[in-house]
Amino acid sequence: MKYLSEYRDPELAEEFIKEIHRITTKPWTLMEICGGQTHSLVKNGILEMLPDKITMVHGPGCPVCVTSVSVIDEAVYLAQQPNIILCSFGDMLRVPGSNKNLLEIKAAGGDVRILYSPLEALTIAKENPDKEIVFFAVGFETTAPANALSVVQASKMGITNYSILASHVLVPPAMEAIISDTENKIDAFLAAGHVCTIMGMEEYYPVAEKYKTPLVVTGFEPVDLLQGILMAVHQLEKGEYKVENQYARYVHREGNKMAQETIHQVFTVSDRIWRGIGLIPQSGYEVNEAYKNYNARLKFKLDLPVAEENAACISGDIMKGLKKPRQCPNFGNICKPEHPLGAPMVSSEGACAAYYHYAPVKELVPL
Amino acid sequence: MCLAIPGKILSVSNQLDETFRFGKVSFGGIVKEVNLCMVPEAEIGNYVLVHVGVAISVVDEEEANKVFSYLKEMGEVEELKEKQFSTL
Ligand code: SF4
Numbered sequence: 001m002k003y004l005s006e007y008r009d010p011e012l013a014e015e016f017i018k019e020i021h022r023i024t025t026k027p028w029t030l031m032e033i034c035g036g037q038t039h040s041l042v043k044n045g046i047l048e049m050l051p052d053k054i055t056m057v058h059g060p061g062c063p064v065c066v067t068s069v070s071v072i073d074e075a076v077y078l079a080q081q082p083n084i085i086l087c088s089f090g091d092m093l094r095v096p097g098s099n100k101n102l103l104e105i106k107a108a109g110g111d112v113r114i115l116y117s118p119l120e121a122l123t124i125a126k127e128n129p130d131k132e133i134v135f136f137a138v139g140f141e142t143t144a145p146a147n148a149l150s151v152v153q154a155s156k157m158g159i160t161n162y163s164i165l166a167s168h169v170l171v172p173p174a175m176e177a178i179i180s181d182t183e184n185k186i187d188a189f190l191a192a193g194h195v196c197t198i199m200g201m202e203e204y205y206p207v208a209e210k211y212k213t214p215l216v217v218t219g220f221e222p223v224d225l226l227q228g229i230l231m232a233v234h235q236l237e238k239g240e241y242k243v244e245n246q247y248a249r250y251v252h253r254e255g256n257k258m259a260q261e262t263i264h265q266v267f268t269v270s271d272r273i274w275r276g277i278g279l280i281p282q283s284g285y286e287v288n289e290a291y292k293n294y295n296a297r298l299k300f301k302l303d304l305p306v307a308e309e310n311a312a313c314i315s316g317d318i319m320k321g322l323k324k325p326r327q328c329p330n331f332g333n334i335c336k337p338e339h340p341l342g343a344p345m346v347s348s349e350g351a352c353a354a355y356y357h358y359a360p361v362k363e364l365v366p367l
Numbered sequence: 368m369c370l371a372i373p374g375k376i377l378s379v380s381n382q383l384d385e386t387f388r389f390g391k392v393s394f395g396g397i398v399k400e401v402n403l404c405m406v407p408e409a410e411i412g413n414y415v416l417v418h419v420g421v422a423i424s425v426v427d428e429e430e431a432n433k434v435f436s437y438l439k440e441m442g443e444v445e446e447l448k449e450k451q452f453s454t455l
Contacts, residue, residue, distance in 0.1 A: 019441070117419045
């Protein structure tokens with residue numbers, strides 16, 4: 001498939017690997033931000049091919065993994081209401097809330113529907129005028145334009161039985177929270193390519209400068225990731241800390257203006273609790289005043305208590321790059337994809353699930 | 368979940384209201400309807416990056432090919448530097 005398979009070329013990958021080995025002289029720790037990148041690195045065996053001196057730690061860029069227990073509880077509560085059809089991306093159904101997950105509500109007869117796109121929810125809203133349709137709007141900056149667009153379209157179409165439960169999270173504040181943690185050992189970041197497709201690169205220049213950390217906007221295919229790693233190591237070896245763009249076929253410095261406008265039309269920046277990490281100020285999107293009729297929290301007067309996180313799950317340390325999945329005592333025994341204790345074991349983009357499914361050999365050795 | 372994949376635009380339906388602009392996009396033969404309002408410049412035959420039913424970027428063909436010459440170029444730059452060095 002064009003613009004996909006050519007970036008999986010084993011020979012080209014091989015050349016990048018050789019070059020990475022050739023230029024690496026010191027130990028470096030790199031963090032890839034996005035869960036899609038984690039998945040690709042682990043699945044394609046890239047971790048094994050890297051020099052021993054290079055350690056990849058896996059960032060918080062999986063929306064399924066960082067959505068807080070309290071927000072899952074809100075979705076679960078809404079799904080239990082007889083007049084509500086709760087629509088969600090499929091990966092959210094098995095994420096544990098305080099007591100239940102959405103899959104259990106669905107099995108017990110709740111109307112929970114899995115959608116590919118939030119725009120599909122508008123068709124459901126039109127077909128079910130006597131029901132309230134709520135879309136569980138999770139995601140990073142990548143998904144925010146589509147979720148915002150569903151609200152804009154609903155408003156233009158005069159649909160009033162539609163609202164969203166916004167649980168959007170933003171990458172740059174999380175990156176800062178991670179890099180400013182005194183325990184962190186991160187030398188360079190691979191920034192999330194699709195987030196930058198929307199937001200561009202401007203937000204990252206101050207981060208690279210302030211923390212003297214190279215930052216390479218990187219794609220998701222094996223060749224993309226290897227090139228991103230090479231570019232980052234190249235900078236590190238030379239003592240540089242620039243923002244570079246490996247994913248220029250999709251990412252422009254200024255991002256997608258149209259998408260940014262749609263986001264700002266519907267959302268306002270708000271504080272957000274990240275599962276495992278805690279509250280990060282100004283790190284999320286909430287529906288703004290102008291579209292308040294489409295905010296499920298206001299429409300259904302949600303006021304649930306803030307839920308406790310499961311103390312047995314160390315996902316916060318993993319997403320901050322302080323630990324690897326196998327360092328969690330629950331990994332693979334009481335926490336498995338069939339009965340996950342924490343969200344990173346649910347999503348295929350979660351670091352724990354990726355390690356469980358693809359078991360990188362290098363990481364099997366002593367912890 | 369942040370998965371976004373490239374597909375080729377087969378047709379475009381322009382709507383009176385641009386937020387509803389959509390097109391048929393082929394993903395290696397599987398055709399889906401995709402919202403095109405975030406990529407007003409996209410035309411039939413272009414490749415677009417699609418995430419949850421919305422196109423978010425048009426592929427830059429020139430940049431897309433650069434990745435394949437990167438190692439070569441990097442090597443050339445290094446050689447150039449070495450040469451400059453040796454002439455000093
Ligand atoms: S293995 Fe399970 S309990 Fe441990 S960090 Fe991962 S998701 Fe949490």
